[in-house]
Amino acid sequence: DVKVTQSSRYLVKRTGEKVFLECVQDMDHENMFWYRQDPGLGLRLIYFSYDVKMKEKGDIPEGYSVSREKKERFSLILESASTNQTSMYLCASSSRDQARYEQYFGPGTRLTVT
Amino acid sequence: GNSVTQMEGPVTLSEEAFLTINCTYTATGYPSLFWYVQYPGEGLQLLLKATKADDKGSNKGFEATYRKETTSFHLEKGSVQVSDSAVYFCALHYGNNRLAFGKGNQVVVIP
Numbered sequence: 373d374v375k376v377t378q379s380s381r382y383l384v385k386r387t388g389e390k391v392f393l394e395c396v397q398d399m400d401h402e403n404m405f406w407y408r409q410d411p412g413l414g415l416r417l418i419y420f421s422y423d424v425k426m427k428e429k430g431d432i433p434e435g436y437s438v439s440r441e442k443k444e445r446f447s448l449i450l451e452s453a454s455t456n457q458t459s460m461y462l463c464a465s466s467s468r469d470q471a472r473y474e475q476y477f478g479p480g481t482r483l484t485v486t
Numbered sequence: 487g488n489s490v491t492q493m494e495g496p497v498t499l500s501e502e503a504f505l506t507i508n509c510t511y512t513a514t515g516y517p518s519l520f521w522y523v524q525y526p527g528e529g530l531q532l533l534l535k536a537t538k539a540d541d542k543g544s545n546k547g548f549e550a551t552y553r554k555e556t557t558s559f560h561l562e563k564g565s566v567q568v569s570d571s572a573v574y575f576c577a578l579h580y581g582n583n584r585l586a587f588g589k590g591n592q593v594v595v596i597p
Contacts, residue, residue, distance in 0.1 A: 376529070403583050414575065414589035415530075422582060462529055466583055473583050474520065477529035 375399070376478035378463050384484045391450040393481050395463030402468040404446035405475065406430075406438065409460040421446055422468070453485045488513045488580040492588035500596050501568055507561040507591050509550075509576035518579040519543075519552055519559040524590070525572045533561075533574070571595045 379394035397404065405420040407430075417430030421440040435457060439447045446465075450457055460482050464475040493508040511519065518537045522530040534543030539554035550561045559576060576588040 412589060415587040417584065420584070428582070464530075468583065473518070473579055474532045474535060475530075475585055477522075477531070479527075479529045 376463055376465055376476050378461075378478040378481050380481050381479060382482050382484075384486065385450075385453050386486055387454060389450075389453050389485075391453050391483065391485075393448040393450075393461055393463075393483070395446045395448070395465075395478055396444055397446075397463075397465040397476070398444065399465060399467075399476065400443070401465035401476075402443075403466045403475075404440065405464040405466075406436075406446065406448045407462045407464065408432070409462055409480070415462065418448065453483075455485050457483065458485045459483060488517065488578060488586045490576050490578055490586055490588040492576050492591055496592040496594060498594045498596065499566060502565045503595075505561070505563040505566045505570070505593065507574055507576075507593070509559045509561065509588060511557050511559065511576075511578050513557075513578055513580060516554065519550070520577040520579070520585070521548070521550055521559070521561050522575045522577060522587075523572045524575065530575065566593075566595045568595045568597055 376397045406418040407415040416432050419438040421427045437449045460480050462480045463478040466475045489512045491510050520535045521533040523533045524530045534545040536543040536552040542551045548563045550559050573590045575590045577585045
């Protein structure tokens with residue numbers, strides 16, 4: 373069974389802290405994605421990576437950075453967390469093969485910044 | 487640009503009722519279209535997809551037909567169950583394997 377796992381289901385951090393969200397996939401997928409999900413706004417793409425050490429900004433990259441040192445792992449970093457980054461964060465992965473490009477999602481991390 | 491529009495607001499209906507969730511899209515070319523479902527406390531799962539005009543995707547009693555002339559991909563189910571209560575997202579595939587999502591519709595099925 374295909375699997376995308378995220379390091380935490382719930383996380384509470386203080387304003388100004390550095391926050392790491394980890395995502396691991398076991399499907400040997402080339403592409404990995406970070407979204408945030410907010411009520412009334414749907415899913416918005418923060419960053420994605422199409423290969424190891426490669427990354428591309430999504431629609432809302434401000435305040436975030438990412439790291440992909442290994443194919444199976446994609447990290448989202450909040451350098452200095454702020455209250456407006458309180459949200460649900462979803463990681464996803466997909467194959468580069470155009471015939472199999474649907475994205476597979478992890479369970480999400482609900483981050484609260486106080 | 488590439489975007490998806492879903493009907494506004496939650497959908498509440500009784501068990502065994504007919505469900506329709508509207509989805510229209512704006513895109514260059516003919517993108518593949520998807521419906522994803524998110525059950526409470528979980529991530530998104532692919533529900534169904536269609537890759538070209540007039541294709542019908544189907545799964546778990548849900549159906550959606552890719553209509554190029556109306557740029558639509560409406561989701562339907564003939565008889566919903568309480569277990570269908572979830573959030574449903576329409577999405578289109580574009581560019582370098584990206585997906586553009588609609589805002590989602592909360593569906594609540596009452597016994």
